[in-house]
Structures are given as C-alpha cells and as structure tokens.
Amino acid sequence: MQRLLRRNLPISRQRVITCDCIKQLFASVCSSVFYLRVARSSIYSTTTTNSDTQTKDMAVTRTNAISKQKFDYLLVLDFEATCDNKSRLIPQEIIEFPCLKVNAKTLQIESQFHQYVQPQVHKQITPFCTELTGIIQDMVDGKPHLKETLEAFHEWMLSEGLMKDGVSSIFVTCGDWDLKTMLPSQCKYFNIQPHPVFSRWINIKKSFANLTGVFPRGMMGMLSKLNIPHKGRHHSGIDDCKNIASILITMIQQGHIFQQTSHPEKL
Known part of the structure; x- marks a missing residue:
C-alpha cells in the first residue's frame, strides 16, 4: 500500500513519509533498549541483594557455630x-x-x-x-x-x-x-x-x-x-x-x- 501511495505522491512528500517512518522506528528501538536496561538493572540488583543476604547468613551461621x-x-x-x-x-x-x-x-x-x-x-x-x-x-x-x-x-x-x-x-x-x-x-x-x-x-x-x-x-x-x-x-x-x-x-x-x-x- 505504501508503495502505491509513494508512486502517486510527489518526491518531496515521499521523503517526508520516509523520514517519519525512520523516526518512529528509532523511537521504538530506543524504548526497547531502555526497558531492557531497566530489566537488567532489576535482575542485577536482586542478585546482589540475594548474594549479600547469603553472605550475612553465612556469617551469622559461623558466629552461631562458634558461640555453641x-x-x-x-x-x-x-x-x-x-x-x-x-x-x-x-x-x-x-x-x-x-x-x-x-x-x-x-x-x-x-x-x-x-x-x-x-x-x-x-x-x-x-x-x-x-x-x-x-x-x-x-x-x-x-x-x-x-x-x-x-x-x-x-x-x-x-x-x-x-x-x-x-x-x-x-x-x-x-x-x-x-x-x-x-x-x-x-x-x-x-x-x-x-x-x-x-x-x-x-x-x-x-x-x-x-x-x-x-x-x-x-x-x-x-x-x-x-x-x-x-x-x-x-x-x-x-x-x-x-x-x-x-x-x-x-x-x-x-x-x-x-x-x-x-x-x-x-x-
């Protein structure tokens, strides 16, 4: 359909449509990258928290073992x-x-x-x-x-x-x-x-x-x-x-x- 429209439109108008499509595509890609970074950050934060919790638990366990x-x-x-x-x-x-x-x-x-x-x-x-x-x-x-x-x-x-x-x-x-x-x-x-x-x-x-x-x-x-x-x-x-x-x-x-x-x- 876009090809048919482009054939009937002047060259300048075709360029505008092409630029609009590129802008929309770029915006879509940037949005995807942003959400990917947020997701990765959330995963890293959770992993770090779990690791810190495990380290603290190990320290508590060791202390308890000594205190016995x-x-x-x-x-x-x-x-x-x-x-x-x-x-x-x-x-x-x-x-x-x-x-x-x-x-x-x-x-x-x-x-x-x-x-x-x-x-x-x-x-x-x-x-x-x-x-x-x-x-x-x-x-x-x-x-x-x-x-x-x-x-x-x-x-x-x-x-x-x-x-x-x-x-x-x-x-x-x-x-x-x-x-x-x-x-x-x-x-x-x-x-x-x-x-x-x-x-x-x-x-x-x-x-x-x-x-x-x-x-x-x-x-x-x-x-x-x-x-x-x-x-x-x-x-x-x-x-x-x-x-x-x-x-x-x-x-x-x-x-x-x-x-x-x-x-x-x-x-």
Whole structure:
C-alpha cells in the first residue's frame, strides 16, 4: 500500500513519509533498549541483594557455630620430656611446659605460658633429645624444677582469670600422653599433688576423628588433612602448641563443638 501511495505522491512528500517512518522506528528501538536496561538493572540488583543476604547468613551461621562451644577457653598444652634412643629413662621428666589460652568465642590466642624445666634425675639432655626437640642443655640449666613450674603455671591461670567462678576452661592435647601419663607419673615420683584442673582434657585426635571420620596418627596428619601449613619445628613444645591451636580453630570454624574426652578421674 505504501508503495502505491509513494508512486502517486510527489518526491518531496515521499521523503517526508520516509523520514517519519525512520523516526518512529528509532523511537521504538530506543524504548526497547531502555526497558531492557531497566530489566537488567532489576535482575542485577536482586542478585546482589540475594548474594549479600547469603553472605550475612553465612556469617551469622559461623558466629552461631562458634558461640555453641561448651567452654570459654581452650588451653592448648604440649609437654616435651627427657628421652633417649639407647635406654628408657625412669623417671621421664618434663623439660618444656607450654600452654596457649584460646578464646573459644573469638578464636584468638589471648595469652601463653612457656617455661623450660630443669630435670632433677637425668640432668643431662641427651643428643637424641636435642635432635628431636631442639632443646639443648643451656635451655634447662638453672630453670625451675617441675614443682616450681606448676606453681608458676597456677599463678598464670589466676592472672588470666581462668580460675574465676563462671569461667570454664579445659586443656587440649594431641593425644592422652601429656595429662594421662607424663604429668601423673612425674608427680607421683616426686610426691607432688597436681591441681585437679589437670584431670580434665580434650584429646584433639579423638575430636578430629569425630569430625572427619578418620583417626589421625599425629599432629602432622591433621594439619595435612585440613590443608594447614606446618609452622616452626616439630616437637618444639611451643611450636606444636601453635600448630595444634591452628587445627583447633579450623575445626571450630567448620562447626565442630569440642567436648571433654578424658574420664573425670582424680589424678
């Protein structure tokens, strides 16, 4: 029809009609682009809002998981003791006494106790012990014996508010050896009565098995399983405590709730 009209109209009039058609087409295209941009903007806004909501929900979930811990503080403990590869030392004696105070809500290491201890029976550190732990004779000579170290540790716990009513804490060890075997045996040998606080602990190996379904051989296996890089020297008491604390914190971040694994028996 337009072709028939154009044939009967003057050339100038045909140009006007053509321009009008172009204008209408351009207006239609601009309108479509505008609505497309509005729609895309709405979709992006909704996606961003949903993403922000999910992020906030994840943060809330993580906070809730941390707040569910049964203890206010987790005290990471890892003794090093006299040893030899040629004979069994009796008694075996603690020569490094480290402990980290981990806030179970903030997951921050708030304080540490670290004391080298002078052995009383086998006073010379063996070459094997030095090779294993990095502890040399000069590091223990002139240092407090176990009894004095336990007294200093008790003072540290008091100063950190760990003995206050309403404040709960528990030791965390890599295995049961530290508080089930090592400390009780040495205390018995020297007729020392340890504080009842040492009768309660968490064996992080058992906790790790509950979380992952795999019982670890040791600290290095747990670090590897959780993709945590090892730091410091293995079998340095204080370095081991720091690595165990990293395992502990990661497990809490994954939602694990720590529970006492030791039997509530008196030492």
